[in-house]
Amino acid sequence: MKLENNTVLITGGTSGLGLGLAQALLKHNTVIVTSRRPAVIEQVTAENPGMIGYPVDVSDLASVEHLKETILNQHPTLNMVINSAGIMQNVNFFDATAPLSKEIETNLIGTINIDKVFLPLLAQQPEATLVNITSGLAYVASTAHPIYSASKAGVGALTEAIRGQANYFGHEKLHIIQVAPPLVSETNLNPTMHENGEKNPVNMKLTDFVAAVVKGIEKDKPIINPGPSKLLNIIGRFAPMGLRLRAMKGSMMTEFGKK
Numbered sequence: 227m228k229l230e231n232n233t234v235l236i237t238g239g240t241s242g243l244g245l246g247l248a249q250a251l252l253k254h255n256t257v258i259v260t261s262r263r264p265a266v267i268e269q270v271t272a273e274n275p276g277m278i279g280y281p282v283d284v285s286d287l288a289s290v291e292h293l294k295e296t297i298l299n300q301h302p303t304l305n306m307v308i309n310s311a312g313i314m315q316n317v318n319f320f321d322a323t324a325p326l327s328k329e330i331e332t333n334l335i336g337t338i339n340i341d342k343v344f345l346p347l348l349a350q351q352p353e354a355t356l357v358n359i360t361s362g363l364a365y366v367a368s369t370a371h372p373i374y375s376a377s378k379a380g381v382g383a384l385t386e387a388i389r390g391q392a393n394y395f396g397h398e399k400l401h402i403i404q405v406a407p408p409l410v411s412e413t414n415l416n417p418t419m420h421e422n423g424e425k426n427p428v429n430m431k432l433t434d435f436v437a438a439v440v441k442g443i444e445k446d447k448p449i450i451n452p453g454p455s456k457l458l459n460i461i462g463r464f465a466p467m468g469l470r471l472r473a474m475k476g477s478m479m480t481e482f483g484k485k
């Protein structure tokens with residue numbers, strides 16, 4: 227889809243990948259960013275003239291329904307939704323005291339809520355795009371991030387099934403896209419993993435990531451695997467278990483220290 231004169235809603239648009247995409251699209255499109263903290267939304271929209279912001283908690287269906295009413299009233303031409311809201315925590319299943327984290331609620335149920343509420347609106351537009359952001363870790367689970375990896379594999383499956391439904395119901399001009407980022411350390415997602423992220427072989431610069439995603443959306447690519455995610459996809463499909471375990475062991479050393 228041509229990335230001009232669209233009305234774009236980006237969840238998690240106040241930080242990291244979502245904000246990078248919001249800034250790139252702002253020049254030629256109406257861009258609406260959302261996240262939970264109104265003070266951050268105010269700051270981001272003040273720093274990026276023309277950007278519009280509303281608060282939402284994607285894990286809360288009532289909050290998403292409320293956002294839909296605002297969008298219907300204020301921005302009825304909405305024709306692109308990018309699901310970038312997400313969290314990532316380290317979880318050690320062998321430590322009985324470790325708290326379980328909330329990635330299923332935010333990353334998986336949050337994406338389900340947004341897709342469910344906004345897809346019927348997108349389907350009414352002459353042309354529209356839905357982007358669900360997964361992760362290279364949807365292909366190869368990160369040892370230190372079991373719940374995160376499960377949430378992202380879930381979003382991958384969700385996206386494929388929704389694409390199938392759009393095809394089944396003849397929505398030819400509704401593009402359903404999965405973006406699986408590699409590590410992009412210039413964000414606030416996970417302080418320990420991102421600390422020395424630029425030394426990680428699967429790290430990608432934010433500007434390069436944004437350029438790859440913009441190009442992929444313009445070409446209506448169903449799956450966008452920017453930079454090192456191509457390799458993670460191949461490892462996930464074809465590598466034997468021993469290699470997969472070795473590839474992801476590094477995350478345990480970073481997050482929990484050497485044994």
Ligand SMILES: NC(=O)c1ccc[n+]([C@@H]2O[C@H](COP(=O)([O-])OP(=O)(O)OC[C@H]3O[C@@H](n4cnc5c(N)ncnc54)[C@H](OP(=O)(O)O)[C@@H]3O)[C@@H](O)[C@H]2O)c1
Binds near residue numbers: 266
């Ligand atoms: N950076 C990477 O290396 C990487 C790699 C693979 C995939 N990803 C995925 O890319 C997406 C963006 O991550 P990022 O690195 O840009 O992280 P980030 O800098 O921490 O940004 C996350 C954004 O999500 C918002 N958010 C979190 N929980 C929310 C909720 N319940 N409702 C609404 N908004 C919420 C945050 O704002 P508030 O806290 O104010 O709500 C923030 O705007 C995530 O889905 C992440 O899993 C990132």
